Amino acid sequence: MRSPLCCVRRLFVAAVLILSTAASAAEPSAEAVWAELQPLLKYELPDAYSSWTRRQRLEWGERRLLRLREQGEAFLAAHPTDPRRWSVAWAMINQSPAFFTSYGANIESDFNDAVRDSAAATAWKARLAALERELRAAPDLPTDVREALDVRDVQKANAPLFAAASKNETVDWDGAIQRVLDLVAKYPESEATFGAVRGLMYSYEMAHVPADSLGQWRRFAASPHAKVAESAREKVTALSAISGTVELAFTALDGREVATQKLRGKVVLINFWATWCGPCMAEKPNVKRVYSAYHERGFEIIGVSCDIAPENASRGSARIARTASQVLEFCRENEMPWPQHYEGRRHNDGGNTLAARFAVTGIPANFLLDQSGRVVAMNLRGDRLEAEVKRLLGL
16 A cells, blocks of 8 residues: 555656646747748748838838847747757847837938937847857857858958948959858859859959959859859850940930940940839939030940839839830939930840840949940949049040
């Protein structure tokens, strides 16, 4: 016959097991929490996003980022040994809320009267800095997070060079290019490293004559990264083809017949742009200013629209699609009197023949032709465009 004490012990153990089982059932599993995090980690936009006002987009974005912070912290606390915690941490580091307390009355046009909780923002910044230190030291860092970290480090190292180049300061371009060459060799199938190459070389082209750019692109043509190598070969072909006089002829949107051969003796800018391109719109006032100042002295512009025709647009690009007549009307409304080429294809969709011919991988992109029709500079923006135009015109 069992003693009363033994029975009490058995009852106690049974109670503990029941409570433990109940607690486990109430606690979401790592898989369940991970699944809930996916829309936040992937930055999935709602279908109605394109029709929202700026305020609505900001409010939705802020709510999403605050949820990411809350759910991300909960995942890190509840699953401190799960390797996926670093993917969550990386998303948190790169997607931080702004801590708005008020968007202000003028939010549709600017942030001048928006109010943020500066104390909360400062505290969160410190938290993310500590989290990144942990992430860098983690022995179980997932490969994709390590790759993203390496890409960001290279881009941060190169960023000051781009700013220096825009001011005509001395830049260690060899060092910057070698960092990116090493990066693509380390991650030969990465889309992010491909983007790093394009970003670097866009800035390099802005600061160098085409012959120099041709030499650097040849280095990338031997890359183990198949996409980088293919893009580099296209650039080499394009830059080799335009090393002589550029022959270009087409009927513009407004019916004008355009031929570069008839523009010999003038300085010509071939400008690739699109109405949906934010950087293009930011540069537009400068292009208009230079045109207005030097057109009568022998400066011409040929526009190449990379806008998408509605029939060529995907679901994601339908909201930015523009017909030929819409692009022409945009040019008239924005006082852009120079002729425009239009095929209804983006520069990187494979159907824009001029973009393919010039190997344009990003816009705005431009090619400045001297009076003989040769490309002497590429991707000039801001004051550098005016300075080069003036130099060529002898002003």
